[in-house]
Amino acid sequence: MKFDNTYFRDLVGFYAPVDAALAPDPKLVKFNHALADELGLDVTNLDLAQTFSGNIKPDGADTLAQAYAGHQFGGFSPQLGDGRALLLGEIIIPAGNRIDIQLKGSGRTPFSRNGDGKAGLGPVLREYLVAEAMHALGVPTTRALAAVTTGARVQRQTAQNGAVLTRTAASHIRVGTFQFFAARGELEKLKQLADYTINRHYPDAATAENPYIELLKRVSNAQAYLIAKWVGLGFIHGVMNTDNSTLSGETIDYGPCAFMDHYDANAVFSSIDQQGRYAYSNQPLIARWNLARLAESLIPLINDDPDTAISQATEIIDAFSAQYEFHWLTEMRRKFGFETQHSNDENLFDTFFETMNDNMVDFTLAFRALADLADGNATSLRDLYLTPTAVDDWIEQFQSRIQSEPNASQNIRAANPIYIPRNHLVEAALKAAEEDGDYAQFEQLLALITNPFTEQNGKEVYAKPPLMVDPNYKTFCGT
Numbered sequence: 081m082k083f084d085n086t087y088f089r090d091l092v093g094f095y096a097p098v099d100a101a102l103a104p105d106p107k108l109v110k111f112n113h114a115l116a117d118e119l120g121l122d123v124t125n126l127d128l129a130q131t132f133s134g135n136i137k138p139d140g141a142d143t144l145a146q147a148y149a150g151h152q153f154g155g156f157s158p159q160l161g162d163g164r165a166l167l168l169g170e171i172i173i174p175a176g177n178r179i180d181i182q183l184k185g186s187g188r189t190p191f192s193r194n195g196d197g198k199a200g201l202g203p204v205l206r207e208y209l210v211a212e213a214m215h216a217l218g219v220p221t222t223r224a225l226a227a228v229t230t231g232a233r234v235q236r237q238t239a240q241n242g243a244v245l246t247r248t249a250a251s252h253i254r255v256g257t258f259q260f261f262a263a264r265g266e267l268e269k270l271k272q273l274a275d276y277t278i279n280r281h282y283p284d285a286a287t288a289e290n291p292y293i294e295l296l297k298r299v300s301n302a303q304a305y306l307i308a309k310w311v312g313l314g315f316i317h318g319v320m321n322t323d324n325s326t327l328s329g330e331t332i333d334y335g336p337c338a339f340m341d342h343y344d345a346n347a348v349f350s351s352i353d354q355q356g357r358y359a360y361s362n363q364p365l366i367a368r369w370n371l372a373r374l375a376e377s378l379i380p381l382i383n384d385d386p387d388t389a390i391s392q393a394t395e396i397i398d399a400f401s402a403q404y405e406f407h408w409l410t411e412m413r414r415k416f417g418f419e420t421q422h423s424n425d426e427n428l429f430d431t432f433f434e435t436m437n438d439n440m441v442d443f444t445l446a447f448r449a450l451a452d453l454a455d456g457n458a459t460s461l462r463d464l465y466l467t468p469t470a471v472d473d474w475i476e477q478f479q480s481r482i483q484s485e486p487n488a489s490q491n492i493r494a495a496n497p498i499y500i501p502r503n504h505l506v507e508a509a510l511k512a513a514e515e516d517g518d519y520a521q522f523e524q525l526l527a528l529i530t531n532p533f534t535e536q537n538g539k540e541v542y543a544k545p546p547l548m549v550d551p552n553y554k555t556f557c558g559t
């Protein structure tokens with residue numbers, strides 16, 4: 081690995097240098113060779129288990145824990161930071177961009193507070209599966225390079241095998257990173273961070289009339305695009321705190337996330353989200369709220385006159401909803417297989433979701449079934465409804481709309497996955513791995529969800545929702 085560690089070098093005072101804890105008996109459980117190739121990593125001479133547990137620090141790595149703050153469920157914590165993660169460093173990959181390599185679960189840091197700095201195997205495998213699925217689905221995301229068990233036990237609700245996830249990211253700069261320095265009134269550092277972020281993610285913003293307003297605009301657009309992607313997949317992040325909101329626009333920190341099976345606009349799975357703050361259809365509003373927190377942090381950089389700065393920033397935040405609408409419509413047209421734009425499209429999309437209300441319609445299968453519908457067969461869609469007549473009027477509208485869309489069915493099959501990491505499949509795969517050391521289901525699921533658009537013979541059960549819906553299904557934090 082050829083490191084070039086700008087965060088370490090250029091942002092002294094933004095992190096604590098720390099070494100990983102010693103893993104007593106590291107074992108590699110999964111390595112992402114395809115990703116390693118993309119990153120241009122030559123791992124032939126590396127001991128993967130020792131390296132990706134943190135026991136061996138690769139040449140050129142400068143391990144550090146980043147400082148950040150964040151609003152968690154609406155309440156501000158001035159000091160969070162990497163409590164269980166270490167940045168190894170950055171590499172420039174063959175495609176030319178700079179990528180962070182980070183260990184998650186590698187032991188305590190000065191930011192650990194009361195935490196043990198560790199991660200359990202279940203959540204590590206969960207993040208591995210979901211991150212790689214999201215990537216295959218075309219969603220900006222951090223990725224999973226390796227999963228290693230440490231040989232130590234970690235105490236959560238129950239005792240678990242300890243594990244370390246190695247993840248890669250465009251960067252780990254969060255809204256909360258800005259909040260950390262803004263809250264402390266450290267304006268020099270705030271400016272340094274903003275300039276660093278512009279240079280790393282939005283370099284042409286540097287020459288804009290007001291680079292910090294331009295930064296806000298770019299992040300706003302990236303977040304609007306990201307959330308439209310999530311919504312288009314029935315994905316619920318579950319813990320959209322400002323410290324889990326990136327400046328790059330990548331999805332980060334897969335904790336209690338989930339994909340919905342049947343469509344439910346109010347879907348919440350996270351055990352800790354009792355108010356439904358991060359419910360499925362709230363996500364665009366929360367993204368906007370998080371951006372407003374970024375905007376507040378940037379105020380002193382935007383203009384010396386706070387009133388002017390606030391009015392400029394407010395304009396950007398106010399534009400978020402329209403930006404989101406634009407990305408949502410684009411995403412929906414893609415999912416419905418449309419290549420042209422009609423003025424009634426938004427209404428057609430909205431009414432499709434209305435037909436699904438209270439009908440226990442599987443979200444993913446419904447979009448796949450649109451391809452059959454475009455081919456003239458309405459059965460596979462109607463069969464998904466408790467009351468199939470609920471969708472009959474809509475079917476007529478759709479059929480008339482696709483008169484001008486000759487490629488609709490093939491577009492739909494290319495845009496809508498058949499395999500997603502469904503909750504019951506993920507749980508079963510994790511249970512087998514955790515309890516029996518059996519990775520067969522994990523491997524099978526990973527293979528399908530990383531090739532999500534191609535139907536495979538004999539794998540029908542992986543495309544289906546669970547036989548029994550568990551209305552109390554909950555996901556948990558605590559990597």
Ligand code: AMP
Nearest residue numbers: 160161162163164192195196197198333
């Ligand atoms: P997350 O839930 O991943 O967004 O984490 C929120 C904050 O809690 C971050 O500052 C984490 O570093 C910290 N944290 C979560 N779990 C642990 C742990 N086991 N040990 C130390 N810090 C943790």
Ligand code: MG
Nearest residue numbers: 323324332333
């Ligand atoms: Mg986090």
